[in-house]
Amino acid sequence: METSGNILFSGVGGQGILLASEITVYALLECGYDAKKSEVHGMAQRGGSVVAHLRFGKKVYSPLIDPGQADITIAFEMMEAVRYLPFYKKDCKVIVNTHHIDPPMVATGKIPYPSGLLEELEKRNIATFPMDGFAIAKSVGEIRSANLALVGALSSFLPVEEKVFLDVIKKRVPRKLDENIQAFLAGRKITSKES
Numbered sequence: 001m002e003t004s005g006n007i008l009f010s011g012v013g014g015q016g017i018l019l020a021s022e023i024t025v026y027a028l029l030e031c032g033y034d035a036k037k038s039e040v041h042g043m044a045q046r047g048g049s050v051v052a053h054l055r056f057g058k059k060v061y062s063p064l065i066d067p068g069q070a071d072i073t074i075a076f077e078m079m080e081a082v083r084y085l086p087f088y089k090k091d092c093k094v095i096v097n098t099h100h101i102d103p104p105m106v107a108t109g110k111i112p113y114p115s116g117l118l119e120e121l122e123k124r125n126i127a128t129f130p131m132d133g134f135a136i137a138k139s140v141g142e143i144r145s146a147n148l149a150l151v152g153a154l155s156s157f158l159p160v161e162e163k164v165f166l167d168v169i170k171k172r173v174p175r176k177l178d179e180n181i182q183a184f185l186a187g188r189k190i191t192s193k194e195s
Contacts, residue, residue: 004057006065007154009039010084011076012101013050016147019172020074021052023151026168027160028056036063049080072157074150076133077101078117085124093127095153095191097146099134129153129191136186142179152187162188 007024011017021037028035035056053065067086073094075081081096088094096118105111121128131153133146148169155165166181173180 005071006069007054008070008073009052010080015076017050020147020151023168027165030164031160034060036060038063095129097133098130131190140179140182142176145180145183148180148183149187152184153191155188156191
């Protein structure tokens, strides 16, 4: 993914998915790429599924990713990683936040939270990078920075220097800046040896 790519962000409302996709698109634009994104909020305010598509390259005409064309997916919640399987390329990289959020049917005790979600991805030979973004956020003292930890993990696979991401974060995340930068760097460290 040197000069173009398709990135899918998925999760549930309230996880900072839209900010994560915004930081990523601005970092790519700063590096001279044409980059476009689109998001579907759904029932985001009620913890419903949220997805953002981001495409970049020399010239991009549409932000929407066709099924089977995602190069990288950042799943902010484990069930969302499996929900969007039809979008993954054969060699897709999937960064998965292992901290799960119970959907209403699970929270009310009607059904159990599905087991074996990571195993399902690995069984399909999908390059999976599990990380607990919430634990990273807690360790830096800002529980709302889990999204920046996941962006940090994503950044290792993109043709964008760390400094560019940090500059964009400084412009786009005015509160608790130090903690958000620490979360970004911690996430980047997890995948930097894999890229």
